[in-house]
Amino acid sequence: MRIRIFVCLKEGVLDPQGKAVERSLHSLGYQEVRDVRVGKYIEISLDAPSRPAAEARIREMCDKLLANPVIEDYRFEIQE
Amino acid sequence: MRIRIFVCLKEGVLDPQGKAVERSLHSLGYQEVRDVRVGKYIEISLDAPSRPAAEARIREMCDKLLANPVIEDYRFEIQE
Numbered sequence: 001m002r003i004r005i006f007v008c009l010k011e012g013v014l015d016p017q018g019k020a021v022e023r024s025l026h027s028l029g030y031q032e033v034r035d036v037r038v039g040k041y042i043e044i045s046l047d048a049p050s051r052p053a054a055e056a057r058i059r060e061m062c063d064k065l066l067a068n069p070v071i072e073d074y075r076f077e078i079q080e
Numbered sequence: 081m082r083i084r085i086f087v088c089l090k091e092g093v094l095d096p097q098g099k100a101v102e103r104s105l106h107s108l109g110y111q112e113v114r115d116v117r118v119g120k121y122i123e124i125s126l127d128a129p130s131r132p133a134a135e136a137r138i139r140e141m142c143d144k145l146l147a148n149p150v151i152e153d154y155r156f157e158i159q160e
Contacts, residue, residue, distance in 0.1 A: 028145060032126055032127045033124055033141075036125075040119070043088070043119070045115040045116075
């Protein structure tokens with residue numbers, strides 16, 4: 001299975017990288033851009049006996065290593 | 081419109097961050113994980129008169145600032 005994981009700062013948590021990208025886009029002439037948020041995109045290949053088993057393992061990995069649950073949210077998609 | 085942009089190193093380009101994450105997952109006991117790639121996930125709000133107009137603007141932004149076309153691929157999704 002191929003897994004795509006998206007990790008983003010929670011709503012309300014200041015995102016300085018997003019603000020920097022937004023300012024850069026504005027200075028390049030893209031004034032129509034708003035609310036830029038920058039996060040991580042992680043692709044993983046995984047061997048798991050079933051989809052629920054994979055989901056449980058991925059949730060563990062995210063909570064332990066891939067995301068910081070205090071300030072970050074994550075979601076993922078599974079492709080078989 | 082809300083745009084989600086995914087930027088990843090091209091196939092064949094060495095991804096040291098992905099390798100580091102893979103090793104960390106293995107050392108935490110997730111031996112079933114392979115081929116980890118780490119990229120950027122960018123969310124943007126955009127005002128555009130139409131979907132094709134938005135697509136053209138986003139492609140420009142990616143080529144100029146958000147991705148390095150020499151070593152990175154990008155794709156995006158538009159939600160209206």
